Structures are given as structure tokens and as C-alpha cells.
Amino acid sequence: MTANPTDLALSGLTKSFGGTLAVDNVTLRISAGEMVALLGPSGCGKTTTLRMVAGLVQPTSGDVLIDGYRVTHIPVHRRNIGMLFQNYALFPHLTVAQNVAFGLQMRRVSRAEVASRVTTALRLVQLDPFAERLPSALSGGQQQRVALARAIVIEPSLLLLDEPLGALDKSLREAMQGEIRAIQKRLGITAVMVTHDQEEAMTMADRIVVMRGGVLEQVGTPEEVYSHPANRFVAGFLGASNFLRGSALGREGGEVVMRLDGGGLARVRAGAGPGGPLIAIRPEAVRLQPASAEAPVENGIPGTVEQVRYRGQSTHIHLRLDDGESFLAYLSNGDEAVPRQGFRPGDRMLASWSSASATMIADA
Amino acid sequence: MMASGSSATLDAPVAARPIRLPRWSVGLFLLLPAVAFLVVFLVIPSLTLLSYSVLTQSAAGDVGLPFSVSGYGRLLLTPAYQRVTVLTLKIALLTSLFTALLAYPLAMVIAYGHSALSRLTMMLVVAPLVVSVVVRTYGWQLLLGSGPNGVVNWALGLFGLGQVSLQILYTEWAVVVASVHVFLPLMVLPIATSLSRISPSLNEAARMLGASAFRAFLRVTLPLSVPGLAVGLTIVFSLTAASYVTPQMLGGPRGLMLGILLEQQVTTVFDWPMGSAIATLMVVIALGAHIGVTWMLNRRRAAVPAAQGEA
Numbered sequence: 043m044t045a046n047p048t049d050l051a052l053s054g055l056t057k058s059f060g061g062t063l064a065v066d067n068v069t070l071r072i073s074a075g076e077m078v079a080l081l082g083p084s085g086c087g088k089t090t091t092l093r094m095v096a097g098l099v100q101p102t103s104g105d106v107l108i109d110g111y112r113v114t115h116i117p118v119h120r121r122n123i124g125m126l127f128q129n130y131a132l133f134p135h136l137t138v139a140q141n142v143a144f145g146l147q148m149r150r151v152s153r154a155e156v157a158s159r160v161t162t163a164l165r166l167v168q169l170d171p172f173a174e175r176l177p178s179a180l181s182g183g184q185q186q187r188v189a190l191a192r193a194i195v196i197e198p199s200l201l202l203l204d205e206p207l208g209a210l211d212k213s214l215r216e217a218m219q220g221e222i223r224a225i226q227k228r229l230g231i232t233a234v235m236v237t238h239d240q241e242e243a244m245t246m247a248d249r250i251v252v253m254r255g256g257v258l259e260q261v262g263t264p265e266e267v268y269s270h271p272a273n274r275f276v277a278g279f280l281g282a283s284n285f286l287r288g289s290a291l292g293r294e295g296g297e298v299v300m301r302l303d304g305g306g307l308a309r310v311r312a313g314a315g316p317g318g319p320l321i322a323i324r325p326e327a328v329r330l331q332p333a334s335a336e337a338p339v340e341n342g343i344p345g346t347v348e349q350v351r352y353r354g355q356s357t358h359i360h361l362r363l364d365d366g367e368s369f370l371a372y373l374s375n376g377d378e379a380v381p382r383q384g385f386r387p388g389d390r391m392l393a394s395w396s397s398a399s400a401t402m403i404a405d406a
Numbered sequence: 407m408m409a410s411g412s413s414a415t416l417d418a419p420v421a422a423r424p425i426r427l428p429r430w431s432v433g434l435f436l437l438l439p440a441v442a443f444l445v446v447f448l449v450i451p452s453l454t455l456l457s458y459s460v461l462t463q464s465a466a467g468d469v470g471l472p473f474s475v476s477g478y479g480r481l482l483l484t485p486a487y488q489r490v491t492v493l494t495l496k497i498a499l500l501t502s503l504f505t506a507l508l509a510y511p512l513a514m515v516i517a518y519g520h521s522a523l524s525r526l527t528m529m530l531v532v533a534p535l536v537v538s539v540v541v542r543t544y545g546w547q548l549l550l551g552s553g554p555n556g557v558v559n560w561a562l563g564l565f566g567l568g569q570v571s572l573q574i575l576y577t578e579w580a581v582v583v584a585s586v587h588v589f590l591p592l593m594v595l596p597i598a599t600s601l602s603r604i605s606p607s608l609n610e611a612a613r614m615l616g617a618s619a620f621r622a623f624l625r626v627t628l629p630l631s632v633p634g635l636a637v638g639l640t641i642v643f644s645l646t647a648a649s650y651v652t653p654q655m656l657g658g659p660r661g662l663m664l665g666i667l668l669e670q671q672v673t674t675v676f677d678w679p680m681g682s683a684i685a686t687l688m689v690v691i692a693l694g695a696h697i698g699v700t701w702m703l704n705r706r707r708a709a710v711p712a713a714q715g716e717a
Contacts, residue, residue, distance in 0.1 A: 098610055118613040119622075131611035135629050144625070148616035196615060 048109040048199040048232055049074045050095065055104035057090050057256075064090045066256040067104070072249075077226055077233040079247035081240060083279070087256035088236045089204060095234060096202055097121050108199055119148070124193030124231075126206040126222075130185040132177035138164070138188050139173040145196035163195035164188075166225060183214045190222060194229060201226060203235035207242065219245050240280045244268065252276050269324070273404040277322040284328070284369050286321045286343065290402075297397055304365045307340050309397040318404035327399035328371035330359060330385070333392040342394035345369050350385050359385055361393060369393055459682035469678050477683035487667070491687070494663045497578050498647035498691075501585040502593075502639045508586065509593035509638060513631075516594065517601035531591045539588070543655040546584045550575040550656070576658025584656050585646045592645070593638035600634025601627065632706070636699045644692035664688050 050072040057065040065087040072078050080088035093099040095106055097118035105114045113121055132141050139160050146156045164170040167187040177185055186206060193201060206222070207215045223246045226233050237243050243250050244264040252259040252267060252275075260272040271277035274285060288300040288308060297309045300321065310321055333344045345361035348368075355376065361369040371393055385391070427435075462474045481487050515527045534542060549557045552573050574580050604627060612622035650665035657663065664684055672681040 096610075096614060098613075117618075118610075119616050119618055121614075122616070123614060125611065125614045127607045127611060129605060129607055131605065131607040133608060133612070133626055133630075144612070144617075145615035148621065192611075192615070 049076075050200060050232055050234065051107040051110075052091070052095070053105045053107060055091065055094060055106065056102050057087075057094060057099060058102050063256050065094070065101075068253075068256075068258055070251060070258065070261065072232060072234065074232055075227075075230045076248045077223065077235065077246060078249045078251060079243035080234065080236045080251050080253055081243040081279070082238065082253035082259075084238060086253040088238075088251075088253050090256075091253070092202055092204055092234060092236045095200070096123055096125055122196065122198050123200045123202060124196060124198035125202040126186065126189050126193055126204065128205040128208045130177070130182075130189045130209075132185055132188055132192075134177055137174050137176055138169065138180070141177065141188055142192045142195050145192065149196065159195055160191075163191040166194070167191045167221075182210050183218055186210070186218060187221070190225065194225070194231065198231065201231045201233040203233065205237055206235065208237075208239075215242070216245075222246070244280070250280075252279060269399075270401055271322060271403055273318070273406040274320060274322070275406060277401075277403060282325050282370055284323045284325060286323070286367075287319055287405075288321060289319065298402060300402070302343065304343055304363055304367075306343060308400060309341060310400045310402045311398055318402060318406075320403050320405050322401045322403050323395050323399060325358070325370040325372040326356070326374070327395050328369075328393050329395065330371055330373065330391045330393055333390040339392065339394065341397060341400070342392050343369070344390060344392050347385050347387050347389045347391055349387065357385075359391075361391060455682045455685055457682075458678050459686050461679055463677065463679055467676060474679070477677075477679040478687075480680065481683050481687060490662050490664060490667050493578060493661075494647050494665075495691070497581050497585070497653075497661075497663060498643045498695075500582050501589065501646040502642040504582065504586045505589055505593040505642050506597075506635060506639060508590060509597050512590075512594045513597035513601055513634075516598040518606075531594045534588045535591055539651050540655075542588060543584060543652055546580065546587070546656055547575060550580050550583070575656060576660060578657060578661045580656035580658075581649075581653045581661045581663070584652050585642075585649060588652070589642040589645055592641045596634040596637040596641075597631055598634070600631040604630045633703065636703055640696050640699045643695045647691050647695075648688050664691075 052068050052070045055065055055068040056063065068087075068091055070078075080091060082088050090099055094101045097113070097116065101114060105112050107113065108121070133144065136144065142160045142163055143156050146159060151159070160173070161170060164173055167190055169184060169187055169191065172180060172184065172188075177188060180188065189206075203222070207218050210218060219242060235243075235246065247264065249262060250264055250267045251261045254275055260267055260276045262270070267276060268280050271280065271283070277283040277285070286302055286304065286308070288302040291299045291301055291307075293299070294309070297311055300308045300310055302308055302321075308321055343363060345363045347359060348362050349358075349360040351358040351360070352375075356372045356374050359371045359373065361371065363369050458469050459477055460473050460475055461469050462472060462476075463469050481491070512527055512531055516524050516531070518524075519527065551557070552559060552575055556575065558574070574583070608626050608630070609622050612626045613619070617625060647663075648665060649663065650669065653661045653663040654666055654669075657666075664687065668681055668684040668688070671677045671684060
């Protein structure tokens with residue numbers, strides 16, 4: 043059961059529902075064997091994009107190309123695409139084995155071959171002892187594994203995942219993320235998943251596509267998107283981020299020198315994107331020390347401690363800057379070198395960071 | 407509740423405690439009016455009727471002892487009466503099958519269509535129920551009449567089929583057509599309810615697995631809507647088998663059903679034991695339809711766990 047890896051391309055894909063653009067001119071190339079996550083808040087067009095790839099929604103304009111072939115007008119049932127649904131969508135009147143066999147029967151595969159391929163697929167998801175049960179007799183995680191077996195047994199050219207783990211609790215979800223990812227890699231199936239959970243996207247996907255309002259905001263590996271967000275929206279949607287406003291003074295080597303509106307200078311690594319008037323600093327990159335001199339420092343800004351929240355792995359310190367903006371620092375509780383005792387509300391602190399951990403981004 | 411204010415009772419003089427009825431008796435009291443109504447107007451008359459069917463009628467017309475099942479004997483053994491029973495079952499069966507065939511597309515529009523279209527369809531489907539059965543049946547008489555008087559035959563004539571005259575009125579087919587018309591909503595509504603409970607993603611999953619729209623319907627939608635279909639079939643079958651006005655006005659001599667036979671026996675022949683036997687047979691047919699469909703549903707459900715034993 044190994045798929046022939048195929049690539050997927052979306053070209054100017056657009057969908058409007060009664061005048062409102064749900065997906066606006068999306069162009070994207072997904073290489074064979076890759077797993078890409080469409081990430082964004084609800085209503086960003088990620089599900090509509092996925093359903094256009096599936097053939098469940100007809101695009102207003104643009105094309106879907108699988109392996110270079112235009113499939114835009116090929117009906118759903120001839121596209122040979124496997125799909126996992128959020129509610130599993132197992133046929134409740136059929137047993138686990140009958141569910142998995144369904145796609146093969148539709149392809150008129152011989153009875154003997156259906157039996158052997160169903161067994162292989164169920165073994166892959168470790169559910170072969172449950173073959174004769176009804177889906178209702180299985181747990182949520184087991185049901186989604188049946189759905190996975192049902193989707194891959196037809197040797198699809200693509201695997202689509204529509205928030206597949208949304209209905210599971212946290213620990214099971216993490217186990218399933220690993221399991222689905224391992225099977226997808228083993229079979230080399232090109233996969234596209236839709237999620238609003240940034241952690242899930244970062245854990246599972248080779249590349250993340252951040253969407254907003256039907257438009258692609260940023261496409262990149264989880265690391266690229268997290269540490270070099272293109273704009274304020276991406277930085278804020280993937281994890282937490284601090285934003286400082288400033289204006290560029292000039293370049294020095296590979297860095298841009300900026301004057302912060304709140305006073306002080308900052309050196310920022312020149313980003314991949316066009317840059318902008320904001321500096322984004324991840325809270326875990328922030329160091330805190332008691333503010334001694336009031337003289338402006340490079341890559342630092344003074345503030346007052348407002349709240350200290352112990353969170354287990356880390357302690358979250360909420361600072362209020364002099365211009366009224368809030369500023370967040372996560373201090374790791376595992377790192378002995380980081381002082382985390384003695385912060386009390388009202389203390390004056392200097393928050394600082396390294397040039398490498400700050401990114402210049404657009405205010406959008 | 408007064409009883410819950412326990413602190414208040416400490417300094418207050420002990421008042422007469424309200425009579426507390428046991429919980430179960432409250433339900434009983436609430437049921438009493440309806441139960442009494444049903445006993446007086448349904449249970450007792452039904453039992454009387456049932457008892458008449460096994461008693462004999464004197465020359466003076468009084469029904470009494472001795473016991474006799476001659477009514478049933480005549481009903482079930484006389485060829486003429488056998489034909490009436492068979493025709494009744496046939497009309498009921500044909501009506502429920504045609505109704506089911508017509509009901510599925512309508513139920514799918516109601517369950518899956520855009521809300522405006524869905525509501526319009528619902529109104530059109532329910533419309534026959536708000537028209538009096540007599541008016542509706544006269545309508546069918548006009549439509550199905552033979553020769554140039556019937557609208558259907560007149561329309562066929564317009565299309566150049568001049569001399570062809572369909573004889574529908576005063577046959578069992580007129581009864582089937584009119585029954586399908588009036589009982590359609592009773593089939594559509596339970597099926598639509600069943601359909602709307604099926605998650606749309608099941609159909610999508612079937613399509614993605616390679617099923618054409620029609621095969622997805624056959625393999626997924628249809629089996630999952632069987633509970634609604636069963637309800638519809640039972641209702642339509644029972645009501646058609648028990649109908650009186652429709653076969654009386656449209657069936658003619660070739661559409662003689664049990665209901666008409668019953669009316670003849672009671673109001674023309676004054677044979678109460680025979681009439682009671684017919685009435686009992688009609689109840690048995692209705693109950694039989696219900697029990698038969700329920701049994702088939704249960705067997706279908708039991709079939710799946712049975713398959714587990716083979717593995």
C-alpha cells in the first residue's frame with residue numbers, strides 16, 4: 043500500500059458565495075509527499091479551499107491541478123482523493139471492515155482482493171481485531187483511525203484532513219497527530235490538512251499556510267512562520283508576540299537599526315519580507331533584569347510588572363510599558379540560570395532581547 | 407413548597423400538614439380523564455364489536471349467544487369475499503410502494519434543499535390534507551372520467567391520441583391514484599425527518615470514496631433512512647387498507663374494498679356479526695403491517711451483530 047506521490051497545485055483559486063469572496067485568488071504549490079496545513083481563524087476560507095480540492099465545492103474561478111492534470115471539472119467520485127472528516131463520517135450501518143471496503147467496492151475490486159487490502163489497512167492502524175464491530179462501538183480515536191484506513195485503502199493521490207482531531211481530547215489528539223503523520227510519511231501521500239490549532243499545524247505539517255479573509259498571509263515551514271512572521275496577524279495567530287512600533291534609521295551589516303517610539307534603539311535582523319514599522323519579539327526570547335539606569339538601552343525597554351503567573355513549565359510576566367502598551371515575558375522554570383524569583387507587581391524591570399530574536403514586520 | 411421552609415416551622419405553631427400523595431399517584435390522576443374517555447368510547451365499543459363477531463344474530467336482529475365463527479368463515483372462505491380482501495391488500499400495497507417512490511425526491515428536497523424551496527415543497531406536499539376528502543375525490547372524478555368528460559382523456563385527445571380512452575375511473579387504479587395523492591404527506595414527512603438526521607458528511611464521504619451520486623444514495627442515504635420509510639409504509643398501508651370514501655366514490659364495482667363491504671353488511675344487510683368480522687380483519691391487517699415492518703427493522707438490526715460470530 044504505497045501511493046505514487048503526486049503533487050498538487052492551486053492556481054488562482056477563487057470562490058464567492060453570493061457576492062462575498064470566501065477564497066480570493068489562492069495560488070499554491072504542494073510537492074509530492076508533502077504535508078501542508080491550512081491554518082487560520084474560522085471563516086478564513088481554509089475549509090472552502092480544501093473542499094474545492096476535494097471537488098465538494100465548485101470554484102468560481104481558478105483551477106486545481108493534481109500531478110499537472112486539471113481536475114477542476116472532474117466530479118468528486120472520480121478524483122481518487124481520501125478525506126478525513128471532523129466527525130469521522132463513518133457509515134453507522136456498516137461494520138468497520140465494510141466501511142474500509144466501501145471505496146474498493148466502488149472501484150469494483152475483486153472480493154478476495156478487497157478482503158486482503160482491508161485487512162492490511164486495518165492492521166496499519168492497529169484495528170484489525172475490531173473489523174466486525176460497528177463504528178458506534180468504538181472510541182473517537184478508534185473511529186478516526188478507521189476513517190484513516192478507509193481513506194488510504196483506496197490508494198488516493200491525495201489525503202485531505204478537515205480538522206480531523208478537533209473532537210478528541212488533548213492527550214489523545216497528540217497521540218493521533220503522531221500516528222497520522224507517521225502513516226502519511228510511510229505511505230508518501232501528499233496531504234493537505236485544515237486546522238485552526240496552531241500547535242497541531244506546527245507538529246504535523248511540513249509547511250504551514252496561514253490564511254485570513256480568503257487570502258494567503260504567509261506560506262513557510264513551521265519554523266519560518268513562527269520565527270519570521272510576515273505581519274502582525276501571523277505573529278499574533280501563531281503563539282503570542284510582543285509588538286513595538288518604531289522607524290528605521292538605516293542598515294548596519296545584516297541588521298536594520300530602528301528608533302523605537304517608546305525611546306531607545308533596536309537592532310533587528312532584516313526580515314525575509316518587506317518589513318514594516320513593527321518589531322515582533324516572542325515572549326520566550328525576552329530576558330528581564332531590574333531596571334537600574336533610566337538611560338535608553340539598545341534592544342531593551344523598561345516597564346512595570348503588572349502580573350506574575352506561574353504556569354508550570356514557565357512563569358508569565360506581564361509588563362506595562364511607559365507608553366501604556368503591554369509586554370509579555372515567558373521565563374522558563376527549567377532553566378536555573380534565569381532568575382524568576384522576586385518579581386512583584388510594581389517592580390521596575392528592563393526587558394531585553396537579542397537582535398536575532400526580533401523581526402521587522404508589517405502592521406497588518 | 408411550604409415543607410422546604412424548615413426553619414420557619416420552628417417558631418410557628420404546628421399547622422395542619424397538607425395531605426401528601428405518593429408521587430406515582432399524581433401521574434395516575436393526570437392520566438385519568440384521557441384513560442376514562444378512551445375506555446368508554448374506544449375500548450368498550452371495540453370489545454363489543456369484537457364480541458359481536460363471534461356471536462350469532464337472531465331473526466329479530468338481536469345479537470347474542472351461541473358463539474359462532476360463521477362470519478369469519480364466510481369472510482375468509484367465500485371466493486367473492488376473498489377477492490375483496492386480496493384487492494384491499496393489493497391496493498394498499500401498490501399505494502404504499504408508489505407513495506414511497508414519489509416521496510423520496512420530495513423528502514430530499516425538503517431535507518436538503520434551500521430553505522425557501524424546502525418550505526414551498528413542504529406546503530405543496532401537505533396541501534391535500536387541508537382539502538376535504540369529498541372535494542378531493544370529486545376532483546379526481548373530473549380528472550379521471552372516461553371519454554371526453556375526463557380531463558386526462560381530453561388532454562390525451564389534444565395530443566392527437568384522439569380515440570384512445572383510458573378507463574381509470576371506477577377501477578382499482580383510480581383508488582390507488584387518489585390514495586397516493588392524499589397519503590403522500592404521511593410518507594414524505596417521516597422520510598424527510600429521517601433524511602435530515604443523516605449527517606451530510608456521510609454522503610460526501612461516500613462520494614469521495616468513489617460512489618456516484620446514485621450509488622451513494624443506494625448504499626448510504628437509503629439504508630439510513632429506512633426507519634422513516636418504515637413509519638411511512640406502515641401508516642400509508644394501514645390507512646389505504648381501511649379507506650372507505652375513496653373506493654366508494656372512485657372504485658366502482660371493480661374497486662370494492664373491505665371498508666365498503668363493511669358498510670354494506672352493517673347498513674344494508676344488517677348482518678352485525680359479519681360486519682364485526684370484517685372490522686376485526688381490518689384491524690388485524692393494520693396491526694399486521696405494523697408488526698411486520700417492526701419485525702423487519704429488528705431483523706436488520708440483529709443482522710450486524712450476527713455477522714460478528716462468523717469472524
